[in-house]
Amino acid sequence: MTPADEHLRPEPGSIADLYSEPGFGVENLPYASFAPPGGNPQLGVRIGFRVLGVSAIVQSDGTASQSLLKAVDGHNLDGLLMAGRSTWDELRGLITKQLVSADATSTLESYDLHDVTLFMPFTVADYVDFYASEHHATNVGRIFRPDQLPLTSNWKHLPIGYHGRSGTIVVSGTEIPRPKGLRPEPEGFPSFGPTRKLDIEAEIGFVIGGSAPGGEVSLSDAQNFIFGSVLVNDWSARDIQAFEYVPLGPFLGKSFATSISPWVVPIAALASALVEPPPRDENLAAYLDDSRSPAFGLDIDLEVAIDDVIVSRPPFASMYWTPAQMLAHMTVNGASLRSGDFFASGTVSGPGKEQRGSLLELTWNGTDPLAMPTGEKMSFLEDGAYVVIGATAPGPLGTRIGFGEVSGRIMPPT
Amino acid sequence: MTPADEHLRPEPGSIADLYSEPGFGVENLPYASFAPPGGNPQLGVRIGFRVLGVSAIVQSDGTASQSLLKAVDGHNLDGLLMAGRSTWDELRGLITKQLVSADATSTLESYDLHDVTLFMPFTVADYVDFYASEHHATNVGRIFRPDQLPLTSNWKHLPIGYHGRSGTIVVSGTEIPRPKGLRPEPEGFPSFGPTRKLDIEAEIGFVIGGSAPGGEVSLSDAQNFIFGSVLVNDWSARDIQAFEYVPLGPFLGKSFATSISPWVVPIAALASALVEPPPRDENLAAYLDDSRSPAFGLDIDLEVAIDDVIVSRPPFASMYWTPAQMLAHMTVNGASLRSGDFFASGTVSGPGKEQRGSLLELTWNGTDPLAMPTGEKMSFLEDGAYVVIGATAPGPLGTRIGFGEVSGRIMPPT
Numbered sequence: 141m142t143p144a145d146e147h148l149r150p151e152p153g154s155i156a157d158l159y160s161e162p163g164f165g166v167e168n169l170p171y172a173s174f175a176p177p178g179g180n181p182q183l184g185v186r187i188g189f190r191v192l193g194v195s196a197i198v199q200s201d202g203t204a205s206q207s208l209l210k211a212v213d214g215h216n217l218d219g220l221l222m223a224g225r226s227t228w229d230e231l232r233g234l235i236t237k238q239l240v241s242a243d244a245t246s247t248l249e250s251y252d253l254h255d256v257t258l259f260m261p262f263t264v265a266d267y268v269d270f271y272a273s274e275h276h277a278t279n280v281g282r283i284f285r286p287d288q289l290p291l292t293s294n295w296k297h298l299p300i301g302y303h304g305r306s307g308t309i310v311v312s313g314t315e316i317p318r319p320k321g322l323r324p325e326p327e328g329f330p331s332f333g334p335t336r337k338l339d340i341e342a343e344i345g346f347v348i349g350g351s352a353p354g355g356e357v358s359l360s361d362a363q364n365f366i367f368g369s370v371l372v373n374d375w376s377a378r379d380i381q382a383f384e385y386v387p388l389g390p391f392l393g394k395s396f397a398t399s400i401s402p403w404v405v406p407i408a409a410l411a412s413a414l415v416e417p418p419p420r421d422e423n424l425a426a427y428l429d430d431s432r433s434p435a436f437g438l439d440i441d442l443e444v445a446i447d448d449v450i451v452s453r454p455p456f457a458s459m460y461w462t463p464a465q466m467l468a469h470m471t472v473n474g475a476s477l478r479s480g481d482f483f484a485s486g487t488v489s490g491p492g493k494e495q496r497g498s499l500l501e502l503t504w505n506g507t508d509p510l511a512m513p514t515g516e517k518m519s520f521l522e523d524g525a526y527v528v529i530g531a532t533a534p535g536p537l538g539t540r541i542g543f544g545e546v547s548g549r550i551m552p553p554t
Numbered sequence: 555m556t557p558a559d560e561h562l563r564p565e566p567g568s569i570a571d572l573y574s575e576p577g578f579g580v581e582n583l584p585y586a587s588f589a590p591p592g593g594n595p596q597l598g599v600r601i602g603f604r605v606l607g608v609s610a611i612v613q614s615d616g617t618a619s620q621s622l623l624k625a626v627d628g629h630n631l632d633g634l635l636m637a638g639r640s641t642w643d644e645l646r647g648l649i650t651k652q653l654v655s656a657d658a659t660s661t662l663e664s665y666d667l668h669d670v671t672l673f674m675p676f677t678v679a680d681y682v683d684f685y686a687s688e689h690h691a692t693n694v695g696r697i698f699r700p701d702q703l704p705l706t707s708n709w710k711h712l713p714i715g716y717h718g719r720s721g722t723i724v725v726s727g728t729e730i731p732r733p734k735g736l737r738p739e740p741e742g743f744p745s746f747g748p749t750r751k752l753d754i755e756a757e758i759g760f761v762i763g764g765s766a767p768g769g770e771v772s773l774s775d776a777q778n779f780i781f782g783s784v785l786v787n788d789w790s791a792r793d794i795q796a797f798e799y800v801p802l803g804p805f806l807g808k809s810f811a812t813s814i815s816p817w818v819v820p821i822a823a824l825a826s827a828l829v830e831p832p833p834r835d836e837n838l839a840a841y842l843d844d845s846r847s848p849a850f851g852l853d854i855d856l857e858v859a860i861d862d863v864i865v866s867r868p869p870f871a872s873m874y875w876t877p878a879q880m881l882a883h884m885t886v887n888g889a890s891l892r893s894g895d896f897f898a899s900g901t902v903s904g905p906g907k908e909q910r911g912s913l914l915e916l917t918w919n920g921t922d923p924l925a926m927p928t929g930e931k932m933s934f935l936e937d938g939a940y941v942v943i944g945a946t947a948p949g950p951l952g953t954r955i956g957f958g959e960v961s962g963r964i965m966p967p968t
Binding site: 265266268271284285292293294297298300301302303304305306307308317319320321322328329330332355377380383384385386387388389390391392393395396397422423425426427469470472473474475476477478481554 | 679680681682685698699706707708711712714715716717718719720721722731733734735736742743744746769791794797798799800801802803804805806807809810811836837839840841883884886887888889890891892895968
């Protein structure tokens with residue numbers, strides 16, 4: 141990641157000058173898979189509320205390598221992810237150059253964000269979900285295992301994670317039917333039916349690219365394989381999860397759907413958001429010890445709204461484990477990476493009550509419902525509930541980097 | 555699945571007559587991705603110790619549909635999996651007809667099994683591993699949680715499962731470097747290093763195909779989506795697993811590698827192996843209640859050899875949960891399937907001590923090592939250990955259906 145670039149100031153009349161908006165200036169330049177009205181899906185880049193075809197920008201430049209042209213000519217990010225860090229940097233430099241130059245304004249077509257269709261930005265290979273917030277893990281421990289210490293004894297020695305279902309990761313806006321499953325009952329026999337405890341988990345996800353190394357990715361190498369970042373809502377059926385999860389972990393309580401935001405924020409756009417993670421309470425194994433590595437905490441502010449009411453503002457800066465540690469852990473056993481691998485942080489919860497990233501925590505498993513402005517009490521999600529998670533992070537020169545949002549509406553069970 | 559077919563008797567001089575061997579007669583016809591000497595990878599079918607190109611067989615027939623020709627022209631099973639049940643049946647009928655007819659002998663080229671190279675038979679979409687053997691789950695509970703009931707209270711209400719890592723599923727013969735990770739130590743602080751408890755898990759896996767339904771697959775519909783079956787060795791690092799697995803399940807203790815056999819046995823070849831599963835001890839939710847469905851237990855006999863010594867003979871017929879129940883469970887929450895999804899049974903262990911499918915159980919976590927004929931004691935796998943898992947099942951008319959084998963050698967840590 142390069143420090144804030146002083147050449148970012150767009151020329152008057154350039155695309156970046158015409159269309160820049162807070163969060164989506166030329167400092168950001170997130171990518172998506174989009175289709176213009178009546179057109180086919182293609183790789184796009186966003187500036188303000190406009191979307192431009194990446195392939196058209198690259199072609200207009202005239203200096204692009206054949207490999208770069210090929211990497212951006214697909215319908216989504218897959219080709220670019222595969223191409224690796226040097227191509228990512230080349231492309232970002234080229235796009236920036238074009239968008240800040242007044243010359244390109246007349247030749248590049250752009251579309252209004254509201255007129256385009258957005259798709260899953262990349263094909264997910266393996267999906268790993270972590271559990272990296274100390275505040276979240278502590279709250280969950282207190283709720284589910286009140287007779288034990290809230291954090292399991294391994295928690296501060298490694299970033300706990302597990303594999304999720306890649307095939308049910310969906311793009312923002314996809315409707316979420318209420319899942320069915322076996323729910324615990326006081327009498328001891330479970331009952332089958334729609335979940336009564338449908339929940340959200342506000343998370344940040346990271347997309348992997350580059351040629352797959354056969355082995356470990358060190359903390360200092362992580363930035364070469366993390367292409368970018370999205371918002372994640374890891375929908376969770378708490379009753380189904382509670383009945384099924386011992387001893388092999390969550391399965392059907394999570395696998396029905398995971399929503400992600402359509403815009404992938406390049407990790408290079410987050411250079412100004414890098415912060416030190418919280419102090420470590422245990423001596424860490426060398427592969428996780430980041431005391432002498434560049435800081436890889438991220439100062440991302442999340443915001444969770446349900447039916448247009450903001451219910452939480454989770455701070456990613458409070459996460460105990462960093463994305464670099466998650467990636468180093470995932471690969472330390474020799475597990476190979478593939479381009480398109482995706483990992484999420486787990487629920488982001490801060491120390492404050494209004495910083496919790498799940499309804500499980502916000503309502504203390506339904507025992508302390510949220511008072512909504514309508515006068516209703518909310519414990520978990522009802523059919524029709526509309527959830528929007530958004531986020532921003534510091535950009536260079538006092539700017540902000542926007543993540544856009546990940547949204548979803550709960551539908552009745554099918 | 556159709557009952558045993560009386561037209562299976564090959565004509566004298568036909569390929570099936572010339573090359574039939576026990577386990578790999580015309581009743582079986584498993585598929586693989588293979589390359590003939592000096593040739594490119596393609597879809598193959600096995601008879602005895604000979605391999606034939608499927609595309610060549612289909613082309614030689616002259617009656618094949620364009621969609622069938624297209625489904626078999628790739629380098630592996632992916633196209634065929636996508637094509638669905640009716641194409642699978644059409645292809646199996648066509649291959650059988652060609653191989654039992656003396657006319658085709660002169661026109662079809664076949665290769666010696668020992669001269670071809672075998673590859674991963676299909677691209678794995680999502681991978682789910684179950685825990686479907688009551689004997690295995692009971693043994694593991696006794697070993698890991700001796701102060702509790704051996705089976706968790708949910709075990710007989712649903713087939714417990716979790717997602718594994720698709721990207722590290724490898725074909726038989728791939729060398730397995732000893733993984734590293736955090737291992738528990740008596741002093742309380744974990745240490746980092748190569749696993750000291752490298753283990754096997756002998757399992758059966760099932761490959762999904764067909765157009766992905768959006769919702770639940772019922773017990774009676776399962777056979778329309780299960781294409782076929784392979785042998786699985788779910789390599790496990792027991793110390794890493796023991797330290798990490800609470801509360802979200804196995805992760806690095808499993809994700810370094812999972813080996814599968816190269817030959818996918820069509821589920822249609824297992825019609826004579828269908829048996830009733832063990833009696834159920836709990837009333838099951840309707841979606842899992844197979845008391846009125848066709849039996850989907852499978853009478854598959856496994857055999858585990860380490861360094862050429864048979865250490866176990868696990869019987870798949872003893873599995874509590876059937877593959878149909880696993881698939882129904884996996885999808886009851888609305889989780890969609892994709893062609894290429896793969897699920898495995900979990901360790902197959904029978905009631906007898908010599909029927910246990912893992913060294914964890916065979917040596918009772920190393921406290922009761924196996925006495926090898928060399929005079930050595932074996933608790934877990936040493937570097938250089940060579941593991942081979944094989945299996946056969948009843949075929950029609952007194953024949954056997956062979957699965958071939960899944961093998962792997964342990965290499966020193968990298």
